[in-house]
Amino acid sequence: MFRTRITDLFGIEYPLIQGGMRYVSCAELVAAVANAGGLGFLSAHSFPTPEALRAEIEKTRSLTEKPFGVNLTILPKLSVKPEDSARVILDARVKCVETAGGNPASFIAAFKEAGIKVLHKCTGVRFALKAEQLGADAISMTGFEAAGHPGEDNVPNLVLIPAAVDRLRIPVVANGGFTDGRGLVAALALGADGVAMGTRFLMTRESPMPEAVKARYLAATERDTTLICSSIGDSTRVLKNTLTDQILELERRGTASHEDLMAMASSLRWVQAAERGDPDDGAYAAGIGVGLIHEIPTCRELVQKIVTESRAIVGSRLNAIVG
Incomplete structure (x- = not known):
């Protein structure tokens, strides 16, 4: 078992997070990540109605008894308003939320009042500091290597993660370019408390991508x-x-x-x-990190491989170097 502030915060076995991905983050994938010991997030804006999101949350619960969350992307032109998705999350008593996109202030306040843990996803230290001030429980720092929207600063994780860790008091998750045990150990060495992976979890058997x-x-x-x-x-x-x-x-x-x-x-x-x-x-x-992906495993196989690689790196290679 790995123990970091992220595993303690979310009650998970390993500091491995599957971020919310439109279309891909369905109940089967999220539950598979949870059952493997990580933390998966459904993507609220994948669903055409609040009722569809509610149904997917219940479907996920039927597939796992372990913690999982919902990604809430805060943008003005989504087919379902973020406020409507937030109401579903609150009513369904989801344990944790990944906020991303716009200003999370009002959402963080509502989630915190309901006892929901908030992981805020952002691309710069200045945004992370604001989210911490607003009450976020942890930050997912998105580096230049990441899929989707890495921001406009073009700072890679080798610099971005230590810069965030140096200034934040809450846990930091490294997001962007991570696919294996080497990446997890590197992120922990940089001061992160875990890693988030999108492309790597997209490339699993439980992913619905054709x-x-x-x-x-x-x-x-x-x-x-x-x-x-x-x-x-x-x-x-x-x-x-x-x-x-x-x-x-x-x-x-x-x-x-x-x-x-x-x-x-x-x-x-x-x-x-x-x-x-x-x-x-x-x-x-x-x-x-897509260039480091050479097979399509199950989520359980992937998580166990990352854990095994990480332990081998720390227990043999690094000890041999500094011992």
């Missing part, structure tokens, strides 16, 4: 992700494919409007492409 798309991820190297939409201040790390090449060319030329770029890069488009099993017609979020 096999044709998983095959594209599996073939990728560390050079096969790119940042799109940086020209409009909305940098998003995605897997390189035909569509992302087109987006980058339009950005280079400056010939596409903000609305055109957002439509091409939208989650709606990539979800529709995924449902068709098309790996080229969607901007699929992918972290740089």
